[in-house]
Amino acid sequence: MTGTGYAILAYGIALSMMLLYGLGMWRQRRKLLRRVQQANGAAAADAAAPPAREPDRASPAATLTAAE
């Protein structure tokens, strides 16, 4: 291999390593942000859902049970 070939090899490897490291971080960041969005979505859905109903004590059925 010539000197030019070695120089191209060195720059190619170095820049590829930097690029791969940067892309790896970018992918990881996207994955984490998606997880945060999913968690936020789930929390918002929980907040928007109606609360679990307690038995209506004034309903006819409750009155009847109490009278018994």
Place this chain on the structure above:
Amino acid sequence: MTFPRFLAPLFWGATIALLAGALLMAVFYAPIEQTMGPVQKIFYLHMPVALTTFAACFVVFAARIGYLWQRQPVWDDLAQAGDQVSVLFASIVLITGMIWAKQAWGHWWTWSPRLTFSLILWLLYVVYLMVRQSIESPDRRALVCAVYGVIAFLDVPLVYFSTKLLPDVHPASIELAPEMRQTLLVWLLVAPIVCGGFIVARYRLFRLARATGAQS
């Protein structure tokens, strides 16, 4: 630490443009050195990346001292980010150095003091990543890594001063033409910018992972 959304794309766009400019300078602007020929152009990448590796190792060292002093997870995250980038840059230094050595000296590797200390530095920081993975408890892991990180940094002065204090085949200084010096200066600007960008990006990722509970 929160940044405006446009800042990261702007920073990386400018950095890539600067990197492309530095690459073009190394290829077309810097003249071919008479003795070594085109392979000498590796020097514009190799030397700035080596100096930047020392700076990244210093970030790890300072963050470890910070952790030992304050025991705050932010220091641990910063040290971990610095360590990963140190390994990346030290790997580039070793690989580009070996490629240059093959052409200049006729063999890939020789056990000269600088090369040996550089390899030890790389190994120390790789082992540090492995030690990190092997400890379960987060507090204990951070403490062990803090002590290890401080000790590992002691190799950095050995790498730097090895060519000055010990007989070594590695060149201690090279005479440069003005165009070569300008190209080198641009690379000396680009390499720390890329390194700093990586450390900040990785640090923010660790903070985000910690906030979402995805920390390993």
